[in-house]
Amino acid sequence: MIAIWILLAAGVALLLAGSAFVVARRRPGSRFARRRRFEPLPPLAGRQPSPEQDSPPRLTTAPRPSQAGAPGDEAPGAPPRMVERLSRTRGVFSSAVRAMRSRRSVDEGAWDDLEEALLRADVGVATTAELLAGLRERVGAGELVGPDSVVAALSAELRGLLGIPPDPLLAMADEGPTVWLFVGVNGVGKTTTIGKLAMAQISAGRSVLLAAGDTFRAAAAEQLAGWAERVGAGIVRGAEGGDPSSVVFDAVQRAQARGVDLVLADTAGRLHTKVNLVEELKKIARVAGRPPGHLTEVLLVLDATTGQNGLVQAREFTEAVGVTGIVLTKLDGTAKGGIVVAIQRELGVPVKLVGLGEGPADLVPFDGDQFVEALLG
Amino acid sequence: MFDSLSDRLEGILGRLRGRGRLSEADVDEALAEIRTALLEADVNVSVARSLTAAVRERCVGEDLARSLTPGQQVVKALHAELVNALGGDPLRVTYAPSPPTVVMLAGLQGAGKTTTAAKLARWFRQQGRNPMLVGADLQRPAAVDQLRVLGEQASVPVFSEPTDPLMVAASALREARRLGRDVMIVDTAGRLGIDQVLMDEVSQVSKVLSPRYTFLVLDAMTGQDAVATAEAFGSALSLDGVILTKLDGDARGGAALSVKGVVGKPIVFASTGERLADFDLFHPDRMADRILGMGDVLSLIEQAEREFDREVADESAARLIQGRFTLEDFLAQLQQVKKLGSLSGVLSLLPGVPKEMKSAGSAIGDEQVAQVEAVIRSMTPEERRRPEIIDGSRRTRIARGSGTTTQEVNQLLRQFRDAQQLMRNPGLLGGLLGGGRQARLAEMLDSTMGDPALPAMGGIGGMEALGAGLGGGTGAGSLRASKAARQGKGAKRKKGGGRVTPRGGR
Structure with missing residues (x-):
């Protein structure tokens, strides 16, 4: 039966x-x-609001000349700490590159070492193959001699791939409340990132309102409310299981009424494969970008431990809601987050912020040089 | 889950399968591609290397030269190595002689410990135990609140106090004994493997609790770092296994293949969805089948045995056999299927389901299901029994009653008709469960049983036989039924049978 x-x-x-x-x-x-x-995004800095384009949501790029949006710039006691935090992990996986450097000539074993180093950092097979093919060619042409110069050339190429972060890092609208939307799969640290960013923005002199758009996960709103209280931001909450778009809508309305500069909108973690949840996210983005609100940033929060699936996530979320930047969290562990290289290469979405720990000041602007240095050990 | 890995492997192996002879170079070429596929699936670099090396070992040599179907040899070798890499036998949970049996969960932030704790509690409840949840995550704001809400959903009491993890652990033990709870599941705070202070704390908590089981909760989307994480936790705690979460995404789950290989800890449970029911023991052999695109009917059968209402199901089944499956039965059946968890989960367990349909399945939310329900509920009992009497005006009434359009009503009716036909035809029925991929599994089983004639036959035949086998398995235990089906198929294999795509789908 x-x-x-x-x-x-x-x-x-x-x-x-x-x-x-x-x-x-x-x-x-x-x-x-x-x-x-699907087409890759145009470079972020050159984005102009285009009226005929409905989705991905309209982006306003209105750089405030004097004000940098980077939280790390203003966060108290947060000089470039990325390298210092990353250095904790150095040596864990760097043995491959070290082995490579200690070789006398660039032979097959050396290429294997390099390949392994990149693969272990989650850079991915395709990106690794492409990087190494370019280097092989240059070695073949006699342009690069010796393991050291190969490693140096590799690091230069990686830096080139990662590009220069846009200026300002996080865009503000000229007038009306600016909305930054946070998206990502479950458990990457969206709520925590919002809390930290809210603190940095408040200490930079902006008024901030948090929108508790995660109405799905049990007690997510409580978690965000805890942050709101801690950093002195307002919060708009909805009913558990309620419509997240309406929470964001209410937040924008309230921000407009009270003259708040910035709305940080949390969303429930969702796998990019759940079509209905992605549709829900599109609606949230539409509502957030509706006047008086200006949706200037859609930040994909990505866990540094994520492997090749990170590229798929970035692709799907970009397609759905036009991701403008990546927040790479949990980079203070042993993970190297090399997948962002593949993401930048394929989608042109830059990493904007990096999460380096649990403290409120542990969210800093991304630094490509330091990242590559840590990546290659 | 694992879908793209299995697609890749299938492509590679498909090319080998057709060949009469394989040279070592052919095998090496295929293995290089397999290695790339594994790496793209986040399988650890060293594991990918040793796995392909082991497959090579099994393949190359005189066996391969003598075999009539060398391609099958490679598939078989890969299957065996995958099972090996995934961890051999599933876990048999045993309980502490003096209750409570303590289960402790640890892992990185965001791996899904709190949700897993609740799912595990529900699982133990289903095993007839009286679990209690303990919230020892005092770090993340509102983690205990989350656990309380989830505990309520799972009807399991939750204990916590705002002191420190060590004290919570100690008083939780007292509380469990006082309440007579025989299983205690402890949720701990997420931490990084390199955070020495927190790692010390968790090992102290472990000392207080002396847990029967300590599980590492690991996100299936984790990349190469999975192994480092498992190593770090393994050195601080004595791990008994790994619980893999978020398997419902499209992550290729390479972490699953790596952890056992490097840390020696098998995967014991897997979580495949957001709902508390989307959780079960992990079966390495079945997972290997799934990776190689062979579906996983056994898991589906077990899940159905657990969740289905026997009476309702028996009744519908009887009607199905008699060819009298009505919309009423469909509605009843729909309620049953809903209990199995997400539709995409069910689909992913079925072999031979076209990929487009699987992704369409994941698009179906509760709302769509509710809509189908609404349409059927808007019909009169007579209409449900004899849908052919539904004419224009009845259609309009049904559409209005269910808040849909007549087109949608039409579509449902048309598909139901198709499905009815499908279910009346035992051959097609078999095709549903025995799509080409499953046939390969049978083939492998057969060839291991030493029947020399079978592997030479076409890989995809014998649907009718499988259908008959399944039908004949009525009343038999799940495993036996399924085995009978496979054997029946082997016995009556015919050559011309192609793969059958259910017509309801197009």
């Missing part, structure tokens, strides 16, 4: 899936159609 149940279950499941499949194919905006339309 059990086998029959299974057939029934399978039949019902397939019936439902079949109907969704048909519907999805018919709908022009569905993920099946969208995938093909």
Whole structure:
């Protein structure tokens, strides 16, 4: 009898899936159609608001000439700490590069060492292969001689790939409340990042309102409320299980009414594969960008321990809501977060902020040089 | 989960399978591709290397030269190595002689410890135990609140106090004894493996609790760092295994393949969705099947046995056999399937389901299911039994009643008709469960049983036989039923049977 149940279950499941499949194919905006339309984002600094473009949400790039948006610039007692924190991990995986350097010539073993170092840092097979192919060519042409120069050239290329962070790092709108939206899969640290960023922005002299858009996870709003109290920001909360868009809407309205500069909107963690949740996220982004609100940043929070799936996440979220930058969290552990190299290479989405610990001041602007240095040990 | 890895491997192995002879160079080429596929799936660099080396060892040599189906040899070798890499046998949970049996969870921040704790509590409840949840994560704001909410959902009491983790652990033990709870699940704060202070703390908590089981909770999306994390926690705590979370995404789960290889700790549980029910013991052999694209019907059967309402299911099953499956049965069945967790989860366990359909399945939320329900509930009992009487005006009424459009009502009816036909035809029925991929598994089983004639046959046939086998398994235990099906298939394999795509899907 059990086998029959299974057939029934399978039949019902397939019936439902079949109907969704048909519907999805018919709908022009569905993920099946969208995938093909995807193009990498243009460089962030050059983004202009384009009226005919509805989604991804309208971005306002209105650099305030004098004010830098970087939290680390203003955060008390937060000089460039990235290298110092990252150095904790140095030596864990650097043996491959060290082995490479100690070789007398650049032979096959040396290439294997380099490959292993990059793969272990989660840079990914495709990016690694491309980087190494370029280097092999240059070694073949006699341009690079000896392991040291190869490592130096590799680090230069990685730095080139990572690019220069945009200025200002995080864009503010000219007038009306600016909204920064935080998206990502479950458990990457969105709420914590918002708390830390709120503190930095408040100490930079901005007024901040938090929107508790994570209405799904049990007690997520409490967690954000804890941060709001700690850093002295306002908070707008909705009912648990309520509509997150309405929370964001309320937050923008309140920010407008009270003349608050900045709304930091939290969202529930969602896997990029859950189509309905991604649709919900698009709606949140639409609501956040509706006047008087200006959605200037959509930040994808990414856990540094994430492997190759990080690229898929970045791609899907960028496609859905136009990610403008990445916050790489938990970089103070042993993970190297090399996946951001692949993300930058394929999607052109820059890393903007880096989370280096649990303290409120442990969120700093991304520094490509230091990152590469840590990556290669 | 594992889908893209299995797609890749299938492509590589598919090319080998057709060949009559394989040279060492062919094998090496395939192995290089397999290595790349593994690395792209976040399998640890060293593990990928040793795994391919081991497969090579098994393949190359006289066996391969003599085999009539060298491609199968490679598949078989890879399957064996995957099972090996994933951890051999599933965990058999035993309980402490003097309760409570303490289960401690540790891991990085955001791995999913708190949710896992609640899922584990629900699992123990299903095993007939009386679990208690302990919130020892006093670090993350509102973590204990989260646990309380989840505990309520799982109908499991939650204990915590705002002191420090050590004191919480000690008083939780007293509380569990006082309340007569025989299993205690302790959620600890997330920490980095290199944070010495917090690692010391967690090992002290462990000393107070002397847990029967200590599990590391690991995110399936973790990259190369998975191994470093597991090593760090392994040195501070004596780990008994790993719980893999967030397997419902499209992460390729290479972490799963790496941890056992490097740290020697098997994966014991896996969490495959946001709901508390999306959680179960981890079966390495089945996971290997899944990675190689062979589906996982056994897990589905077990899940169904646990969650289904036997009476309702039996009744619908009887009607199905008699060819009288109505919309009423469908509605009842829908309620049952909902208990199995997410639809995409169910689909991912089925072999031979087209990929597009799987991703469509993941698009179906509770709302769509509710809509289908609403349409059926808006029909009269007569209409549900005999949908052919639904004419224009009835359709309009149903659409209005369910808040849908007539097109949507039409679509449902059409698909139900298709599905009905599908279910009436035992051959197609078998095809549903025995799609081409499953056939390969059967083939492998068969070839290990030493039947020389079988591997030479086409890889995808015998749907009817499988269907009959499943039907014949009525009343038998789940495993036996499924085995019977496989054997039945082997016995009656025919050549021309192609893969059958359920028509309801197009």
